[in-house]
Structures are given as structure tokens and as C-alpha cells.
Amino acid sequence: NPRPTASCLNQDIIDELERLHLIHSSRPFEEDAWRAFSYKKCIRNIKNHPIRIKNGNEARQIYGVGEKTASKINEFLTTGKISRITHELSKGDVAAVKLFTGIYGVGSHTAYNWYTLGLRTLEDVRRGKGGVKLSPCQETGLKFYDDINLRMPRAEAEEIFLMIKPIALAIDPKLSVDIMGSFRRGKADCGDIDILITRPIHDGKTHAGVMARLWAGLHKARILTEDLALPSNMEDSLECTYRGLCSLPVPDSRRRRIDILMLPWQYRGAALLYYTGDDIFNRAMRFKAGKMGYSLNQRGLYAGVVRNPNKRTEKTNQGNIVASETEEEIFKILGVPWQEPWQRVR
Numbered sequence: 001n002p003r004p005t006a007s008c009l010n011q012d013i014i015d016e017l018e019r020l021h022l023i024h025s026s027r028p029f030e031e032d033a034w035r036a037f038s039y040k041k042c043i044r045n046i047k048n049h050p051i052r053i054k055n056g057n058e059a060r061q062i063y064g065v066g067e068k069t070a071s072k073i074n075e076f077l078t079t080g081k082i083s084r085i086t087h088e089l090s091k092g093d094v095a096a097v098k099l100f101t102g103i104y105g106v107g108s109h110t111a112y113n114w115y116t117l118g119l120r121t122l123e124d125v126r127r128g129k130g131g132v133k134l135s136p137c138q139e140t141g142l143k144f145y146d147d148i149n150l151r152m153p154r155a156e157a158e159e160i161f162l163m164i165k166p167i168a169l170a171i172d173p174k175l176s177v178d179i180m181g182s183f184r185r186g187k188a189d190c191g192d193i194d195i196l197i198t199r200p201i202h203d204g205k206t207h208a209g210v211m212a213r214l215w216a217g218l219h220k221a222r223i224l225t226e227d228l229a230l231p232s233n234m235e236d237s238l239e240c241t242y243r244g245l246c247s248l249p250v251p252d253s254r255r256r257r258i259d260i261l262m263l264p265w266q267y268r269g270a271a272l273l274y275y276t277g278d279d280i281f282n283r284a285m286r287f288k289a290g291k292m293g294y295s296l297n298q299r300g301l302y303a304g305v306v307r308n309p310n311k312r313t314e315k316t317n318q319g320n321i322v323a324s325e326t327e328e329e330i331f332k333i334l335g336v337p338w339q340e341p342w343q344r345v346r
């Protein structure tokens with residue numbers, strides 16, 4: 001019989017809804033996008049539901065849970081499984097999309113398209129079945145598939161970072177070099193290494209051109225091994241992002257994903273906040289900002305942003321930055337008590 005785990009009273013139900021979410025988010029059709037969205041909403045609300053759900057009728061009372069989802073939950077509570085999930089998974093597209101999107105640079109649309117063309121395995125991709133052609137970035141993604149999909153121990157992320165930092169500081173000792181992402185949140189393992197580099201402007205100098213020199217230096221030190229996305233403007237820009245693979249320069253070390261970000265000093269706080277995450281915490285902060293009439297992104301907290309009501313992603317007024325140089329001032333203006341990076345979960 002289904003039994004809840006310690007994490008949440010209805011965890012077993014949530015696990016099933018996560019499967020339904022995965023099924024629909026794997027497919028590129030509009031109706032699937034809607035279902036995926038609505039399952040996410042159910043999951044969020046059931047996570048916050050303080051009592052154990054005993055049947056479909058009780059589930060139906062929860063905001064966001066519709067007739068059909070309630071009946072699936074009822075089926076699960078009475079039979080221990082949802083036949084629709086078994087049926088949908090038997091088609092094989094969900095597994096194929098999961099496999100193919102594990103190739104760095106392959107999104108779910110491309111992956112689904114490959115499935116439609118008859119591809120099922122990484123070998124099919126390697127052989128170019130169905131006439132599929134890989135970009136150089138995807139080639140690298142395929143070549144190091146296993147390494148890229150494995151998380152690294154925290155100690156290894158730290159070791160790599162501690163090799164990179166002095167190479168950067170040798171270019172300019174005034175650079176500020178920070179590690180962000182899951183590492184800064186104190187996680188025991190990291191999916192990649194996220195580094196932010198910028199430089200105070202108070203002596204009139206900048207970090208323009210540092211990315212190009214750092215890139216060359218890190219390749220020379222055999223820390224960077226393959227490039228995935230090289231910024232086109234790294235010779236002179238103050239703002240650019242590098243994505244690549246790196247490894248400890250010793251035999252048999254695994255390839256690890258690395259992102260190196262550069263931006264003007266002014267944006268340092270907002271960038272630290274955004275790239276430290278986690279993404280759920282970021283969403284909560286953006287939501288809070290929105291409620292207060294602000295807009296928050298990786299460059300700053302803005303006031304007076306006006307969005308196109310028909311297309312929310314389009315800004316008709318860019319607004320003015322009210323805070324961005326430090327994380328502290330952003331927390332303060334939003335009225336959110338300071339949270340250390342390792343507390344920024346959920």
C-alpha cells in the first residue's frame with residue numbers, strides 16, 4: 001500500500017504527480033505544456049497540504065487539483081498505481097527525451113524530434129541516424145555524456161576553484177573572484193562550477209579583456225579542456241559568459257562543467273544573489289519584488305519597470321536600478337531578513 005515518506009505527508013502522491021509532470025514536459029505539444037504547468041501547480045499545493053490525503057474527494061478540495069487529477073490520485077490510493085502513467089511511459093518518448101537531453105546543448109524539442117525520426121539510443125545519435133547532425137557543442141556533450149551528467153564532490157569543485165583563482169589574480173590582483181551556485185549554498189556535491197569575476201572601478205581601471213586572457217591561461221594550465229560556448233566579445237567586454245568543461249590537471253580526472261561569468265562591478269550583488277540561487281529561492285525573491293512594484297533580475301532590483309500587458313516578457317519601460325551592488329541592500333529594500341547562502345533553499 002502507498003505510504004508517505006518522512007519528507008512530506010503526501011510524498012508518495014507527489015512522486016506520482018512528478019511522473020505525470022515529467023511525461024507532459026517531455027512532449028513539445030501545447031496541450032502537454034498546459035498539463036505540465038497544471039501538475040506543477042497541484043504538486044506545489046499538495047506539498048503545502050498539512051494533512052494526509054485519504055481519497056480523491058479530499059484531493060479535489062485542494063486548490064489547483066481538478067476532477068481528472070483527483071480521480072488519478074484516487075486510483076493510486078486504492079490500487080497503488082496509476083494505469084495512465086504505465087501506459088504513457090510504455091510509448092518510450094519520455095525515456096528517449098530524458099536520454100537525449102542529457103547531451104549538453106540538446107533541448108527537449110530537438111530530443112523529441114530525434115525520437116520522431118526513430119532514434120532511441122546514444123549510439124543512434126553517434127551514428128547520425130535519421131540524418132541528424134550535431135553542433136560542435138553537442139559533439140562534446142555526447143563525447144563526455146557520463147562525466148557531464150555526474151555531480152562532482154564539493155572538495156573537487158573547491159580544488160578546481162582554488163587553482164583558477166590565482167590564475168585570475170595574476171592577470172589583475174584587484175579582480176573579485178567568487179564561486180556561486182550550489183557550492184556557495186554549501187551543498188555536498190555540485191553539478192557544475194559557477195564563477196563570477198568582476199573588478200571594483202574606483203581606480204579607474206576595469207576588467208575588460210580579462211576573459212580572453214583567463215581563457216588562454218586556463219587552457220595553458222590544462223584546467224579548461226573543451227569549450228562549449230565561447231563569448232564572442234571576450235577580447236574587450238565587461239560583460240560575458242563562458243561555458244565549458246574543465247578537469248583537475250591530473251591523469252584520469254573526470255570532465256566537469258564550468259560557467260565563468262563577467263560583469264560590471266555595479267551588478268555584483270544582484271549577480272551573486274541570482275547565481276547563488278537556488279532557483280526556488282530566486283522565484284520567491286522575484287515574487288516579493290513584484291508584489292512591491294519592483295522587478296528583480298541578475299543585474300539588479302529595478303523600480304518603475306513597465307511591461308507589455310499582452311507580452312509580459314517585453315518591457316515598455318526599462319525602469320531604474322534601486323539596488324544592485326550588494327546582496328545586503330537588495331534584501332534590505334525587499335524587507336527580507338538576511339539569509340546566508342546555505343539558508344537559501346525553498
Ligand code: DCP
Nearest residue numbers: 181182190191192194274275276277278279282
Ligand atoms: N538559476 C535560476 N534559474 C535558472 C537557472 C539558474 O534561478 N533557470 C540560478 C539559480 C541557480 C544558479 O543560477 O542556483 C546557478 O545555476 P546552476 O544551474 O549552476 O544551478 P546550481 O549551481 O544551483 O546547482 P548545480 O549543482 O546543479 O549546478
Ligand code: MG
Nearest residue numbers: 181182192194
Ligand atoms: Mg551550478
Ligand code: MN
Nearest residue numbers: 181192194259
Ligand atoms: Mn551553472
